[in-house]
Amino acid sequence: MLQQADGEVLAIDKQEIETQVEVKSGETLALGGIFSRKNKSGRDSVPLLGDIPWLGQLFRHDGKEDERRELVVFITPRLVATE
Template sequence: MEVTPIIQRSNKIRLLLKISQNTPGIALVQGGSEHLSIDKQEIMTEVTIHDGETLMLGGIFQQKQQQHAAKIPFLSSLPLLGILFSHKRDQHSRHELVIFITPKLI
């Protein structure tokens, strides 16, 4: 997060904000080596508030979809019966990044 404060008249502060959230992406294979990509979300905004007021920012969301598989070795690989000894589950989650900022003049 980058914050650039600009002090104005009447105890007001203008904030130039650049907020980013990086998360691991998919693995990329190139030339025999594996590299991890990075997913980046970024917002830029400008706000003017009074000295000592609290600003709440939200709006950067992260969604995840995961598949989990559980199985009993050997029994899960049996033809026709293997499905009785394994379980697959999909998990979906959504998170929001919320930031509170309280600038104070010193």
């Protein structure tokens, strides 16, 4: 949880990955393989009309949603010369 200055509390979804690699300055590294999947289903209907047996099917909609995501993070380190 994270609390803002105005007192609003935000939920933070945290996913972690840990690895050790060696790359040259300017080369890009891809960190990936964090998958998430969300399934939702629900019903929308016209009040009262959607509850009528047989006829109610004309006034309602049953929905299903399947969402899949993959998180890939690209990192390009660059060495900065100090003066």
